[in-house]
Each structure stands twice: as C-alpha cells, then as structure tokens.
Amino acid sequence: MTRARTVPDRETTAGKLLAASRKHSFDPEIELDWAVPWEPDTFFAPEQISSLYGTPIWNGLSRDHRIELTRCELANNLGFGVWVETLFVQMLARHSLGFDPRSAHLRYALTEIGDETRHSGMFSRLLVKLDRGPYTYNLVDRTATDLLRALSTEPLAFVAVLFVEEIFDALQRIGMRDETIQPLSRQAFRIHVVEEARHMRYAREELFRVIPRLPRVRREALALAVAFGIGLVERCWRTPAMYAEAGLDPREAARAAATNPAWRTLLQECVDRFSPVYDELGLITPVSRAVWRAQGFTV
Ligand SMILES: [Fe+2]
Ligand SMILES: [Fe+2]
Structure with a gap:
C-alpha cells in the first residue's frame, strides 16, 4: 500500500472548487x-x-524565422490542447455517469467539462487567427490515445489529465509572465493557468483518495501509463509537420529537438514539478522508472 496523504473528502474539495x-x-x-x-x-x-532554442539550427535562423517557428509551435501546442482536452471531456463525461447526481463532486466534474469546452474553443479560434497548423501526430501515438479513450478507468483518466495539465501549466506560466510576447498569447495562457489550477487540485486529491486502495497490479499499470505518456507528449511537441510549415527540414529539426539540451532540461524541470506527487501516490515504480529513463527523464 502507498502512504495515503490526508486530503479533504470529495464534497469538501468539490465545494471549494465550485466556489472558486x-x-x-x-x-x-x-x-x-x-x-x-x-x-x-x-x-x-x-x-x-x-x-530548438539554443541549437545550431536556431542559431542559424534570422529573427523573423525564429518568430515564425514560435508561431508554428504555438499552433502545434494549441492543436495538441484541443486534442487532449476533447479526450478529457469524453473521459470525464463517461466517468461522471457513476457519480451521485446530487453531489458537488458531479457538479464540479460538469464545471470542469464546461471549462475545457471554453478552453478548446479558445485554442481553436487562436489556431484560425494564427493561420498555422493543425498538425497530425504519428499513428502509434494516435492509436495510444484512442485506446486510452476507449479503455480508461477513472483513475487512469485522472492520472492522464493531471499529468498533461502539469506540463501545460509549467510552460504556460513561463509564457504568461513574458511581457515581450504577443499579448493575445499571454491572455490565453493566463486564463488557462488560472482555470487549470482547479482541475489539477480536483484530479490530485481524487487520486490520493483512490490510488492507495488499488491492487498493486493496477497501480503498476498506471505507473507505466504515466511513464509512456511523457514520451507521447514530448514527441507531439516536436512533430515533424510543424517544422516543415516553419520552413525547416522536418526530420533534421525533430531530431535536433529530441537531443536539444535546453529543451530536455526544460521538460525535465516540468517533470520535477509533478514527479514527487506521483512518487507519493506510488506511481513511480522500479519498472516505470526504467521506462522514464529510457525516454531520457529522471524521476
Ligand atoms: Fe484546459
Ligand atoms: Fe483541465
């Protein structure tokens, strides 16, 4: 059994989140x-x-070309956002069927579905305004998310949601504070960061209630899902089609990003923010740690 952190009961958490x-x-x-x-x-x-920041490719680009690359990268992140949020909405709606219809827990799940619907609407409109993307991801990753959608259990849904939200949160906080970037990007990042903080608390506290009671084999499966999930996010972030639209050699750019020390350090810093909680939940196991390592991350 994992060490169970004491968290408020469901109704208390949901009541606070509804008020916020x-x-x-x-x-x-x-x-x-x-x-x-x-x-x-x-x-x-x-x-x-x-x-590509800091790579020889980046260093060889003009300022205009670097700006164009960030335009395509933003389009990629927004497209990815629509994809994963739509997935979350489906999973959350499905699992909500089992919640007590009188509960604040259900009302908060519905509120979160509403938030994500507005976020994806915002991302979609920004994509149109950017006039870049969307980009298709590789077949293996698309199949993996189709399976996640079809087969997800409630803990798996919350684990997946929390983990992607944590990465988005870490990167968008950097954008939200940067006064030199497009004001519209900053506004979108700020809205998303504020509303996602509640989603993360909802998922995190629920996981602390549910995971300690799961049989070991199910915890191990969740730990592996998270470990493979980081690889999926990392690959989607450097999808070759995005570099092609930015006027770069897609394969060469995707390869350069994969080994870019600055980019890897940034991702590792995102991982460092949430991995202690996953560890406390018992979701970092010797087997899953090996999978993290094979993908270039330490936990
Ligand atoms: Fe969102
Ligand atoms: Fe969210």
Whole structure:
C-alpha cells in the first residue's frame, strides 16, 4: 500500500472548487481582444520554450524565422490542447455517469467539462487567427490515445489529465509572465493557468483518495501509463509537420529537438514539478522508472 496523504473528502474539495469557479471563470470570447491583429516583430511564445532554442539550427535562423517557428509551435501546442482536452471531456463525461447526481463532486466534474469546452474553443479560434497548423501526430501515438479513450478507468483518466495539465501549466506560466510576447498569447495562457489550477487540485486529491486502495497490479499499470505518456507528449511537441510549415527540414529539426539540451532540461524541470506527487501516490515504480529513463527523464 502507498502512504495515503490526508486530503479533504470529495464534497469538501468539490465545494471549494465550485466556489472558486464562480469567482474566477473566464469567457475567452469576451476576455480576449480577437479583433486586434498580431503585433509585428513579436514572438508568439517565449523563445526559451522553443524546442530548438539554443541549437545550431536556431542559431542559424534570422529573427523573423525564429518568430515564425514560435508561431508554428504555438499552433502545434494549441492543436495538441484541443486534442487532449476533447479526450478529457469524453473521459470525464463517461466517468461522471457513476457519480451521485446530487453531489458537488458531479457538479464540479460538469464545471470542469464546461471549462475545457471554453478552453478548446479558445485554442481553436487562436489556431484560425494564427493561420498555422493543425498538425497530425504519428499513428502509434494516435492509436495510444484512442485506446486510452476507449479503455480508461477513472483513475487512469485522472492520472492522464493531471499529468498533461502539469506540463501545460509549467510552460504556460513561463509564457504568461513574458511581457515581450504577443499579448493575445499571454491572455490565453493566463486564463488557462488560472482555470487549470482547479482541475489539477480536483484530479490530485481524487487520486490520493483512490490510488492507495488499488491492487498493486493496477497501480503498476498506471505507473507505466504515466511513464509512456511523457514520451507521447514530448514527441507531439516536436512533430515533424510543424517544422516543415516553419520552413525547416522536418526530420533534421525533430531530431535536433529530441537531443536539444535546453529543451530536455526544460521538460525535465516540468517533470520535477509533478514527479514527487506521483512518487507519493506510488506511481513511480522500479519498472516505470526504467521506462522514464529510457525516454531520457529522471524521476
Ligand atoms: Fe484546459
Ligand atoms: Fe483541465
């Protein structure tokens, strides 16, 4: 059995999150200044979170070309966001069927579905405005997410949601604080960071209630799902089609990103933020740790 962290009961957590949602929820249709054109000569996301930042390819690009790369990378992240959020909405809606219809726990799940629906609407509209992407991911990763959607259990859904939200959160916080990038990007990052903080608490506390009671074999399976999940996210972040649209050699750029020390360090820092919680949940096991390592991460 894993060490069980004491967390509030479901109804207490959900009640607090519902109250916070009433105070700080955003309608991107109104909050974002959609009519304002993109600023000239301005990065779409911070340079230091570009997958090629600091590589010989990056160093050889003009400022305009680097800006264009961040435009395509933002489009990729938004497209990925729509994909995974739509997946989460499906999983959350399915698992909500089992919740007590009178419970705050159900009402918060429905609120989260509403949040994600607005986020994906915002990402979709930004994609149109960017006029870049969307990009297709490789068949293996698409099949893996199809399986996740079809076969996910409630703990697996929350594990997957929390883990992707943590990575998005870490990167978007960097963007939210960078005053030199496109104002529209910053506004979108800020809305997403604020609302996702609640989703992460909902998932995290639920996992602390559920996982310690799971049989060891199921915990091991979840640990492996997280370990393979990091590889999927990392590959999607450097999908070759994105580099092709940015005017780069797609294979060469994807390879350079895979071994880019700056990019790997940034991802490892994201992992370091959430891996202690996964460890506490018993979701870092000797077997899963080997899978993390094989993909270039330490946990
Ligand atoms: Fe979201
Ligand atoms: Fe979320």
